[in-house]
Structures are given as C-alpha cells and as structure tokens.
Amino acid sequence: MKAAELLNQIQHLSPSNPSDTYNMEIADIACDSREVKPGSLFVAIKGHTVDGHNYINMAMDRGASLIIGEQEVGDTSLPYVRVPDSRKALAQAAKAYYMTNKRSPVLIGITGTNGKTTTSYMLKNIFEQSGHTCSIFGTVSYIVNKQAHESFNSTPDPLTLYKFLAESNDDIAILEVSSHGIKQERVHALEFDHLIFTNLGHDHLDYHHSMEDYFETKASLFEQLKSNGKAVIYTGQDWGKTLASRLRKQGKRVYTADSDISDDIIIDADGQKIIIGSEEISLQLQLPGRHNFHNATFAAFTSYLAGVDWDSIRHTLEAKLHVPGRFEQYEHPSGATVIVDYAHTADALENILSTAHAGGAHRIFHVFGFRGGRDQSKRKAMIETTASYSSLYILTADDLNEVSSSTMEKELQYLQEKYGTESGQVIYDRTEAIKFAWDRAQQGDWIVITGKGHENYQQRYKFAVESDVACIKFFRHFSKHPNKKLIQS
CATH class of the missing domain: 3.90.190.20 (Mur ligase, C-terminal domain)
Structure with a gap:
C-alpha cells in the first residue's frame, strides 16, 4: 500500500517531508521495533514501562521506511510523521492497511466488569446453531475461521485485531472489550453494530483511580456505535441507568434490561423467563446462577436484534454450555x-x-x-x-x-x-x-x-x-x- 493511501486515513498529521512520505510503499506495520522489516511503517508508542520513541533508531536499522510518533525527535534519515496520539494513529493505520476493500463482519462488542466471556460464548453458540459463522476475541482465546489462537489480552492490540478481521470469512465477530482496551485505543476506529453493557463493579482502580473514570472509559465505547447500531444496557445499577439515559439523549437505539416494569427487557431470573412487551420467553438454563441468567438475557436479546428467531435462541441456551474457566x-x-x-x-x-x-x-x-x-x-x-x-x-x-x-x-x-x-x-x-x-x-x-x-x-x-x-x-x-x-x- 502506498503511504499516501494509508496516511490519508490518519487524522491530524504533521509530516516532516510530505513529498517523500506520500510516495513510498508500505510493506507492513509494526509498533515493536523487533518486528520491523524492510519497508515497514513503525509507530512509536509511549507505554507504561517502555517508550517506543527510544527505539526509532533500531527500527530504522531494521529497514523501516516511515516513522510515526507523538514526540518531537531530532533529524532522522527517514520521514517522520508527528501525531497527537500514536495509539489512535496505529489503529487508524492498521484499519487502512488491513481492511481497505475488505468485507467487515457484523461487529458485536461486550463491555462491563463481569460476564463478558460467558455472554460472548453464549452469543457464539446462538449464532453458530442458527447457521452463521462466528469469530470471537476474548480472554480465553481468539477464534477466527474456526481456528483458535492464543489470547494475550482480552481485547487484542489493533494490529492483531485488524489483521484477523481482514483474514476472517466469518459472518459475525464478537469482541470482549476491556477498559484497558478502550483506554489504550485498541478498538479505536471500529464501528459496532451491537454493543452490550453487562455491569460495572469495583475493579481495575489501580489503572483508572476512580469508579467515575472507569465508568466513563466504558461509556466512551458507545460513541463507536453505528448510526443504526443497537445497545443493550443492564440497568440494575445506577451506572447502567446513567449510560442508557445519556445514549437516548444522543438519539441512539437503546434497550434496557433489568427487573423493573419500565425496562425494555424484563428479567425474571427466579422464574427463568424474560418479558418483552406482552411476550414471555422461557429460558431453562443448565448453567446455574442469577448472573448467568442475566448473561443469557443479554445474549438472547442481542442475537434476536441481529435476526435470530426465538426458538433457535431458546434451544441453544437450554443446551449444555461449556465456557472454559467459567463455572x-x-x-x-x-x-x-x-x-x-x-x-x-x-x-x-x-x-x-x-x-x-x-x-x-x-x-x-x-x-x-x-x-x-x-x-x-x-x-x-x-x-x-x-x-x-x-x-x-x-x-x-x-x-x-x-x-x-x-x-x-x-x-x-x-x-x-x-x-x-x-x-x-x-x-x-x-x-x-x-x-x-x-x-x-x-x-x-x-x-x-x-x-x-x-x-x-x-x-x-x-x-x-x-x-x-x-x-x-x-x-x-x-x-x-x-x-x-x-x-x-
């Protein structure tokens, strides 16, 4: 891909030598200098313990043809493009490089403190039993085209994610989206067809420092919902109520889920049923626990919104479900x-x-x-x-x-x-x-x-x-x- 095509997808550029920069061919993208090969674009990222800007010379020695970073650097023998946010630039570059002219699957994101993995596996089973093929990216593994790959993070880095999405022939892709993944722009530039908010509990405050920051990070994901996208929000906590109210004011399509009569999806975990309008749907799960019934509700209604019929959903969820390391x-x-x-x-x-x-x-x-x-x-x-x-x-x-x-x-x-x-x-x-x-x-x-x-x-x-x-x-x-x-x- 020509650098001009790629850089046109990155916002707020300040190229040091535009004419040279825009004419070169990009052979690959790397954010780890050890992964650079001749013709690579190297994106320097300041991490928690390592600053990629310190490895620009190593990237050049290994054959990089273009450097992107967010810090001022001295003269280099290669074109250097400065951006306000290297992480966002990496995601935008990865999307442009891997996804140009590629079909994007239906994209479903799940965020929240608990329940992401179980809900994602429930969704995967529902879609596959209804005849669809499904990729999944989460804590247990990344599964693409029925091939399992080791998971290093619940939410993969953008290079890994966009490369897998480009290789995927699957109809649907399900992502567990962690707060770290959002904060570190791993899912930046993705556009979601469906998003699920499962809950918010006390966790990761070593990283976020306050529940408010933790919530706002999760909430920011919903800015990436497509204009015709749909959100399913658990409103059994004030966090969910706040998020649902905010999204509705923004004109987004929101479906709330809890036990209150005002909710769009009324959850009756004790009665093993969900109520939508005048319709009652029985779900006799083999997987015990009120929390798992909530997870099943999120998966059931989201798959229904995506076009799966209730008989198929019920049949799948009432079968034995194995989620590695979950109950x-x-x-x-x-x-x-x-x-x-x-x-x-x-x-x-x-x-x-x-x-x-x-x-x-x-x-x-x-x-x-x-x-x-x-x-x-x-x-x-x-x-x-x-x-x-x-x-x-x-x-x-x-x-x-x-x-x-x-x-x-x-x-x-x-x-x-x-x-x-x-x-x-x-x-x-x-x-x-x-x-x-x-x-x-x-x-x-x-x-x-x-x-x-x-x-x-x-x-x-x-x-x-x-x-x-x-x-x-x-x-x-x-x-x-x-x-x-x-x-x-």
Missing part, C-alpha cells in the same frame, strides 16, 4: 461439588458463592488469592464477601506479576489478620490450598476455586499441575487410585 463443575469422589471460575471481584464472588448457597451447599470451601501489582482496594470487600458465605475460605497464591512470593505471602497474612474471620486461613501454595479443601469435602459440600479460571499457573507449586482444572483432575485421579503416590514438583 466449570466437577464431582468430588465424596459427592461434593467442585467449581472452578475466573471470578476476581467482590461482585463476581457474590455471584458464584450465592449460587452455591442457593444450590443447597451444606458447606462452602472457597480457595482464592489476589494478583500482585493489581487493584488492592478491592481486597477487603472480597474477603468480607467470602467470609459471609464460606464455612472455610483459604487465601492463597495467584499471579505474582512483579511482586515477590515472600512479599505476597506476607500481604495475605496481613489481609487475613486485618479483615479476615476465624473461618479463614492462609495457605500460600495454591495446590496445597486446594488439597486442604479437597481432603475435607463431604457429600453436599461445595469447593469453589476462583481467580484463575482457564489460565495456567505462572509459578511452580508443590503438586506438578498447570492449572486449577488440572489440579482437580489430578486429585480425582489419585482418589480413584489411592495406592499411587501423589506426584510433587
């Missing part, structure tokens, strides 16, 4: 129930633990931890939530990130001493914590393991397993073969 259920040899879930906020814990309680759990054993270097302000509420439901809760290791294991263990002990109750304790090794609960579970008990879900462990533990699910399968295997010795790292 994965296993049977303990004693007859106890074991749940593995990604929940990592107080609201999400409330959803999972209340579901266990409503499911008749005799006792609840809850195993969870906190991620190093992440939002510490939610930890107190998470401990208070588990203490209100659990007969026993165990604080344990999660991803350390940049925090040392000794520091994290001390933090867990401190949190237990400050906020915990007698029903809680600290067992730092995650596999030992699970084993502690496993050994005590009896018929009618529930073991709930949260925080990691589908993700693999980032550190080694006593027992040689790679994930919470693998840990459960490991203990089940040795329960069936008691004469075998447990394998330890």
Whole structure:
C-alpha cells in the first residue's frame, strides 16, 4: 500500500517531508521495533514501562521506511510523521492497511466488569446453531475461521485485531472489550453494530483511580456505535441507568434490561423467563446462577436484534454450555461439588458463592488469592464477601506479576489478620490450598476455586499441575487410585 493511501486515513498529521512520505510503499506495520522489516511503517508508542520513541533508531536499522510518533525527535534519515496520539494513529493505520476493500463482519462488542466471556460464548453458540459463522476475541482465546489462537489480552492490540478481521470469512465477530482496551485505543476506529453493557463493579482502580473514570472509559465505547447500531444496557445499577439515559439523549437505539416494569427487557431470573412487551420467553438454563441468567438475557436479546428467531435462541441456551474457566463443575469422589471460575471481584464472588448457597451447599470451601501489582482496594470487600458465605475460605497464591512470593505471602497474612474471620486461613501454595479443601469435602459440600479460571499457573507449586482444572483432575485421579503416590514438583 502506498503511504499516501494509508496516511490519508490518519487524522491530524504533521509530516516532516510530505513529498517523500506520500510516495513510498508500505510493506507492513509494526509498533515493536523487533518486528520491523524492510519497508515497514513503525509507530512509536509511549507505554507504561517502555517508550517506543527510544527505539526509532533500531527500527530504522531494521529497514523501516516511515516513522510515526507523538514526540518531537531530532533529524532522522527517514520521514517522520508527528501525531497527537500514536495509539489512535496505529489503529487508524492498521484499519487502512488491513481492511481497505475488505468485507467487515457484523461487529458485536461486550463491555462491563463481569460476564463478558460467558455472554460472548453464549452469543457464539446462538449464532453458530442458527447457521452463521462466528469469530470471537476474548480472554480465553481468539477464534477466527474456526481456528483458535492464543489470547494475550482480552481485547487484542489493533494490529492483531485488524489483521484477523481482514483474514476472517466469518459472518459475525464478537469482541470482549476491556477498559484497558478502550483506554489504550485498541478498538479505536471500529464501528459496532451491537454493543452490550453487562455491569460495572469495583475493579481495575489501580489503572483508572476512580469508579467515575472507569465508568466513563466504558461509556466512551458507545460513541463507536453505528448510526443504526443497537445497545443493550443492564440497568440494575445506577451506572447502567446513567449510560442508557445519556445514549437516548444522543438519539441512539437503546434497550434496557433489568427487573423493573419500565425496562425494555424484563428479567425474571427466579422464574427463568424474560418479558418483552406482552411476550414471555422461557429460558431453562443448565448453567446455574442469577448472573448467568442475566448473561443469557443479554445474549438472547442481542442475537434476536441481529435476526435470530426465538426458538433457535431458546434451544441453544437450554443446551449444555461449556465456557472454559467459567463455572466449570466437577464431582468430588465424596459427592461434593467442585467449581472452578475466573471470578476476581467482590461482585463476581457474590455471584458464584450465592449460587452455591442457593444450590443447597451444606458447606462452602472457597480457595482464592489476589494478583500482585493489581487493584488492592478491592481486597477487603472480597474477603468480607467470602467470609459471609464460606464455612472455610483459604487465601492463597495467584499471579505474582512483579511482586515477590515472600512479599505476597506476607500481604495475605496481613489481609487475613486485618479483615479476615476465624473461618479463614492462609495457605500460600495454591495446590496445597486446594488439597486442604479437597481432603475435607463431604457429600453436599461445595469447593469453589476462583481467580484463575482457564489460565495456567505462572509459578511452580508443590503438586506438578498447570492449572486449577488440572489440579482437580489430578486429585480425582489419585482418589480413584489411592495406592499411587501423589506426584510433587
């Protein structure tokens, strides 16, 4: 692609040498200098820990033909285009490079603190069962043309996203859109046919610093709704009510969902039905929990708006649904129930633990931890939530990130001493914590393991397993073969 074609799609340009810049051929786009090849456009981005402007010389050495950045730089041997926002420029360039003359699928975005992954898989199943092909971009994986690719972020970077969209032959693309993804302009320049707002809870305040900023970031995504696009908004919280009111004042097509008679979609989770006008639609889900019924409602109504008939929607949602790391259920040899879930906020814990309680759990054993270097302000509420439901809760290791294991263990002990109750304790090794609960579970008990879900462990533990699910399968295997010795790292 000629640079002129690409740069014409980028707003607010200040090219240092327009004549040379606009005539060259662009062979590729990179924002990591290590990925630059001859003929690449290199976009310098100032990140949290690394500033791409410091690697412009490396990009030139590797053969870049054009540089875009937002900082003033000295003389370079290549044309340099300065822009106000490198992240936006990267997304605009990626869209121009990969999507020019390409068909865009129907685009559905899901944002909110909890429920994005489950809702996205429900949508995917509905569309595929009704005869459509579907791409999905989310926390678990990126699936395009039925091929699964590793997910590095819930919302991919614009180069990855637009490249996949260009390669896709699928009818529909479903995106989990995180607040980080919005703030970092990963979905900039996308235009959505449908957007879903699931809820807003206390999370990521290490990044956003206030709930107001967190909300406004989520709300800004709806500026990318097409003129004929449709928004489905959960209004069981003031955040959703505010968003719905704002969007309606802007003339956007908004459908509210909650239990109030004034809502467009009335959710009756206890009665397992949704009411739209004079029509009642029964949804007898196999996936338990009020929160999952809400997720199903968002998926059902959005797919209905996209043209799927209710019989097909109902048939799909009432079948068994597997979402990796989301309320994965296993049977303990004693007859106890074991749940593995990604929940990592107080609201999400409330959803999972209340579901266990409503499911008749005799006792609840809850195993969870906190991620190093992440939002510490939610930890107190998470401990208070588990203490209100659990007969026993165990604080344990999660991803350390940049925090040392000794520091994290001390933090867990401190949190237990400050906020915990007698029903809680600290067992730092995650596999030992699970084993502690496993050994005590009896018929009618529930073991709930949260925080990691589908993700693999980032550190080694006593027992040689790679994930919470693998840990459960490991203990089940040795329960069936008691004469075998447990394998330890």
